[in-house]
Amino acid sequence: MDIVTLCFGNKDVENIIAVASDELCASGNLCGKMFTVRCVRGTNAVPNPCHGGSITVKIVDHCLGCNGTLDLSKESAAIANPVARMIIIDYHQ
Known part of the structure; x- marks a missing residue:
């Protein structure tokens, strides 16, 4: 995927990615965490x-400023109907 990210700059990243909200980032640097x-x-x-x-x-x-915990890429739609736009998720590292 050809995007510029805070964690990886303009390096190519996988398609199934997410960005973390203020709430999650408060616990430390999450760059590259799965x-x-x-x-x-x-x-x-x-x-x-x-x-x-x-x-x-x-x-x-x-x-x-994201209100959720994770903002998932479109390619993450394997778990949810993209028409739903916002979903409640369960997640762990």
């Missing part, structure tokens, strides 16, 4: 927001 993420439920009326299973994402940046 998290396993699973969709728990949706936050709106979209039917069947979760596809099941889990994915592993690499933290590549800090998302200033």
